[in-house]
Amino acid sequence: MLKQETLSKNQQIVLDYIEKVNEPIKAYSILHNVQKKGIKAPLQVYRALDKLVEIGKIHKIESRNAFVACKNSNCQISKATVFSICESCEEVSEISDSKLSKYLKNFQDKAGMKFNKYNLEFFGLCKKCSVK
Amino acid sequence: MLKQETLSKNQQIVLDYIEKVNEPIKAYSILHNVQKKGIKAPLQVYRALDKLVEIGKIHKIESRNAFVACKNSNCQISKATVFSICESCEEVSEISDSKLSKYLKNFQDKAGMKFNKYNLEFFGLCKKCSVK
């Protein structure tokens, strides 16, 4: 079988919803919102999420157990993600900064170990919240 | 009340155990192992963990839902952590690289937002696993 080019039914339903809400969303919230589409059980959501993460269509915000659509059309950075998270309003943005990406991609630890994959989550106050 | 200088009983029990095992460990595993010390419920462990994270004695590995003792004696970087994680054996090391820290501490996004706190998790194969 060739590498998957089209999404399966459940994968498409879940992705459509995640792209529609356009902000990080949790698995069970997705479940509640796609039940009208015929998805009934958590596993159906988690299986779709696993696949979508794997192919880079979405990312997981680890510190929040939430999922968000990838904004980078090519999805080439699916395994190397950077997010900013507002600790007040919980707004999350995906950061795509070529200099930072390059720096991290080339980083080696003291033993010379290199990393093809990383996840960086920055925390602070977004513009709105910092003026409150 | 002055800022806490000594740990409470439960906090000390949990920290002692985490320092002893010297590798990332999960909350319920901690619970099972400190029951002989009189800690009976998950909440007692989670409360201790929360405080220990807050004061920088331990860190949470978000992608693994696990906790590990901070190796930096001063714990000043408690809110700015970098880990390398082996995807094969799950070995985790805390990376302390002053150049990287400085780079991340000074990073600003395109809107000029700065971050006092971050968590970076690198994934790859450790030396042992990469020769297998």
Added chain:
DNA sequence: TTACACAATGTTATATTATAACAATTAACA
């Protein structure tokens, strides 16, 4: 030294997040 405030504890119950196990169905392709 007592009384106030706050931190920490103990306890039960429950919420939230995620996976195991197994049967059935669908889709690509040799």
Added chain:
DNA sequence: TGTTAATTGTTATAATATAACATTGTGTAA
């Protein structure tokens, strides 16, 4: 068209984490 792998459906349960509330300990100031 038969084979193989991916996907689905379903029930149950595991793993992670917090709510709520009563109680006890501890530092500090009146």
